[in-house]
Amino acid sequence: MTTSRTKSASIEHAGIPTQQTGAHEWWRDAVIYQIYPRSFADSDGDGLGDLNGIRAHLSHIVRLGVDAIWLSPFYPSPQADAGYDVADYQDVDPKFGTLADFDALLEQTHAAGLRLIIDLVPNHTSSEHPWFKAALAAAPGSPQRNRYLFRDGRGAQGELPPNNWQSTFGGPAWTRIDDGTDRPQWYLHLFDTRQPDLNWENPEVVEAFREVLRFWLGRGVDGFRVDVAHGLMKQDGLPDNPPEYVEDSTRPRGPMWDQPSVHGIYRDWHKVLQEFGDERILVAEAWVSDAERRAHYVRRDEMQQAFNFGFLVAGWDADAMRAQIDEARAANGAVGATTTWVLSNHDVVRHATRLAAPSPRAWAHGLGPEDVAPDPVLGLSRARAATLFMLALPGGAYLYQGEELGLPEYIELPAAARQDPTFFRTGGARLGRDGCRVPLPWDSTLPGLGFGPGPHTWLPQPESFAELAVNRQTGVPDSTLEFYRQALHLRRERHLGAGELAWNTSAPGVLDFTNGVTRAVINASTRPVALPGARLLIASDPDALTEGALLPDKAVWLGVG
Template structure:
């Protein structure tokens, strides 16, 4: 029988990017032992669970999202024993552990793909991937017009003339999910990690596993990380009907384990009604709410996406999952530092227009308090509790995101949000590790954001997060319900049971209702007790 432990419906889940959280051995790269030593800090912050980006064996052409062995830990991050210790320590602290799973593609160094390269066209080894003859008189043209998410063609030709599909980097060949051996392999991988005690899986590119059988041409770029797909029929490489059968099989496996093990979809799908299909009762438990992440800083547009999200997930009995930042997008403390009308950037670097740091942090604090006041589950990205901005002046010579090279240096990529986070202002690498080095250089300005400069400091971003998480739990806001309050056009206000959540997007201060008792405010109120511009307040009514 399915578990009745529905902890995930209102959980706050903290994403750790293992390379950049904590370095235990001083080599400049974060690792599992380093993470384990810092888990108590996450308990103190007040989150319920931790999601770890990939730590599997990988050549790291795409920061571990090119997996060569799904059942072992890359030596850069430690050992399988270190993973067991991390899981055990998390459970000792009362934290759940969610691990990343990358089922759309493997690394080109995976034993399966090496066998496919060594085998001839039409062989069983090649059937596990998507190999195809080319077009043109001599097969010299790709099988279709599909483009890689990272730029350029999604097809690579081999010396024997055949082509293989890679919707991401050339080192990430797409698996053929119509092949029973592929399906059986991943069911076994799920059981391998469930048996080791993990509490769930965040499924990378969950909408991409099944491709249109006819490989229908699609002339638009295969955008998946840089923005939402256009409305209308899904592109032939995304959101195909066959993915749902796969997740029903996976759900049956997870339901056989105790403790409420969960599946979380990274699915860039719209409209929300199609996204909600991933979280029907017999499929996944959560899906990241990217329409919310993508929404501009606007009362009208945020209200629209909140309404449509709650309606879509409510129709299938699922919880709504809110998120503002992750390892694939510009941190919201920087993203919100631009004019509202400016197009969202896929990366920021030297020479680019720079965000207004003060405005960005002010809006980020308000946005976070708004998000944590919504019913449902919420995800935090490491460092956002420090108010950490994007590294917007990272020198291009240090960039490692494959999007930088494959786009011909047109797209700065995601390195700026992946820089190791600061723990101690006056320590080497700001306490990231015992050495001075970090795999991506940290900006000097980050000393002021270090955790030790913020703990127990009234008004600090860290203490705002900690107070918000404690208050959220005390009043069960995650398990509550939303009722909009009448307010001015530039004010977003709703009641979550007995708590008023109010965000002022306008230029004029906004008044609170008579008798409202302020519990939390992202910035101080004005002298008349009114809510200033770009401020969110929680108040008891």
Template sequence: MNHDATHQNPATGWWTEAVIYQIYPRSFADSDGDGIGDLPGITARLGHLAELGVDAVWLSPFYPSPQADAGYDVADYRDVEPLFGTLADADDLIAKAHANGLRVIVDLVPNHTSAAHAWFQAALAAGPGSAERERYIFREGRGPGGAEPPNDWQSVFGGPAWTRVPDGQWYLHLFDTAQPDLNWDNPEVPAEFLDVLRFWLDRGVDGFRVDVAHGLIKQADLADWQEPQEILSGQEADKPRPPMWDQDGVHEVYREWRRLLDGYPGERILVAEAWVEPAERLVRYVRPDEMHQAFNFEYLLAAWTAPAQYAVITRSLEATDSVGAPTTWVLSNHDVVRHASRLGLPIGKPRRNGIGVGDEQPDAATGLRRARAATLLMLALPGSAYLYQGEELGLPEHTTLPDAARQDPTWERSGHTQRGRDGCRVPIPWEADAPSYGFGPTDASWLPQPPVWAEYALDRQRGVPGSTYELYREALRLRRAYGLGRGTLEWLASGDEVLSFRNGDLVVFTNFGAAAAPVPEGEVVHSSGPLNEDGSVPTDVTVWVEV
């Protein structure tokens, strides 16, 4: 079908077209050989990111934490976990990133603290009815002697969302028991987080990725919710929204944060991790006086077919256009199966939460071919894009990780029914023949690396024509040269077999069909894979053609 609709990105600012690279600090680079990545390791590798051509980095949490959920259980929001370094290391990283032309976004976790946080320890000590308990969501139980949880809510990680303390009260944790939810209706909580924002803004960070941004405010009556618990708030129009997600009150929190950020020089930004559907609800987080970006998870989850891709791209652009915000595209992150493996599974099957020994294994060649095509399609779309560390190497999921090595709480809490997220968090390979593939100076690695990592190592790909690393590097160079991020999208064709649009001087063409397709008129300036001898586009290949 041909479409006349042209989507223009109305907002201005660096974030509207930025390519932002997610670093998972445990798994990027280890400076001291203990097998766990750290801030000095990241700092030493910033040159790689400058050479790759990204605009900014987002760091997953590096705060003091018992690491019950890989650092998303924060014990102190104003310091650095000793595993990862010191506050001085953080300052050094920010300064050197800026010297390399890279902005720095840090992760903020405002829905819950760690159970080890001073506030929660004080709440346990102070007892029922105390001011300290009012910072969290403590309630009396139901049933005889209050022995049953206050409501039927379930944890996203499995099991009940309530845990009882020795004096009989229960506290809410939408995630792990070690992650008690904060009470955002208590003025002390928003005041504390404004101070945390100032602490990092004063140290020079360029923005915050806000974890579970749609979860802070709960429905006041904490009503029962008979449905299974998912982190996604999406509901069909005729169904009520879950009482724990996407409540209207969250927006006032972010308006206040935005006012604070706007008072700082240098265009500091807020990025929402909000698992919210439909798109019309998600874009409320990026209205002009709220956040700057929201991850487009609907896009990440879309099937690899032309109609599914057309539908999600169109819906996303129309929704963000309606509030004057850029769309923020993403294919992989630390919570999902890497797209080089996800796309190697049969199309249309339910999304898997982790892949392990004995599971149906993805087809590696198909997965990488589709991943490269999907990436070239994504990087040509107007708006901003996020990359996850290692995807520029074509890294697959570690799909045969031994179960005994798993550390994601999902594995245990699901009763070993969901493998969880460890497979996308394995330390990445830099040098094929070095210990731990160059991750660190020793063989130590907090999750075991598969032997296949050697062939994906950066030093095997740098300067090699056709390698995934060089594909990314050239795509980022051309994206900037053609102004694709701030461009417009005009659909040329979308059927069951192909997807094609124009953005400025480029025509972007992806062949989803089984048969080869004729290449659009013009000069092919980039392609995700080799073209056929007759110049036609094979299955699962994206081409960029200058017209």
């Protein structure tokens, strides 16, 4: 990002154009594997994963059978929020390697037949970014402060925050600076205090991110997952958040989220990507309240994908799952867009634990030793069934590293080991996301389970991870790893991502649909259900069937042609 002021393109709301679907667009049915770099593999023994660690294990991803990789942030950062506090958008943090290492990873990924998309964090920078340091040193109303959202406080001496907004990580969304004056200003941070929000009304900010896009597109990346895509624009005047919009796990719309003007940013970015051809993509992390609003992000001239988080939070509930599937497909279909399915990522409790958790807060607040421990056998059974069912749905899908091993959430993670700012900003009331970010187990015979050349890992690994290590599952029939490989192979072979869904009549608690020549059935009820006479292609577990009936917490694909 440079500091030169350049006139921006207009950022306004427009109509609802639809995507054109002539030539095949790879993202419409792609399976994309998320790598969280610090927890994937360590090449140098410092306990933190890095780019060369990814390169060393790229064959694992290739053999899995996905189409692309999404790489979470690797930029220079103080790591206040595990790299989502970016200090330099056009370089690699030495903790993860160098730009040359990134280029080598990109080349190796492309040579393996995979695409690579990277994380972009445009809502906020790190407080260590040169822009924010300059803002703190500058006067109120200066061009430096206008890159962020600085405001005078309320009260006689400006001692109260400018409004009542709360941080997503807990506590107030405003911090008052200490500049030695009588009325120091406040700055907005919808996340941690070390993540100040940018002012997207400022043309300089707009132009700077165009430069960031072009920098990475010029190196050959295939697109960007856009962090907090629904948060860049705020309501004019930054009014108080009304009581009906107090933020909770459903992320309802308030004055800081999902403003219509945000879509002008993505129409502008769409044009930037078009400068590099028509196969680069934008992916929205947009926590919005309904499928129709989410579909706005994937109109023809904006983004290509938006995560269907409604499906993720539906839980082990057949009616809720079907409602989310139908709503998403209808809304996205209205704009000609694909639907993008996901069950786990670096921000939520792993679904091998979440789907068996009795607490509805499990996915949003984390689980720990004080919670009722979910049954791990039940959780893995439901996770494999949900994954199999998801992979039969038309559209794209995302997998989170380690789910192919059946990794559970590390709910016994000691408080002293936790690093998520949510944990500290809420005084431990919300445990945060560390439990899903534990380093991967590669080899059960090695220190640190083969995560790196040394025994140290940045978060401790539970003993249970040893039996789930890659070396313990490779080539083992019915292991979760081999199950994922088989399911992904069949998905591609049977063109399920590019297919069409037709619901079949089913019993309560059961979902049953046909996609082309494949029939998918999931049993989320408490009773076995009879299956139609058809060839079994794959079952979520080897014991899923008994006497022609599908047992509870299981799923199957059947061949119908």
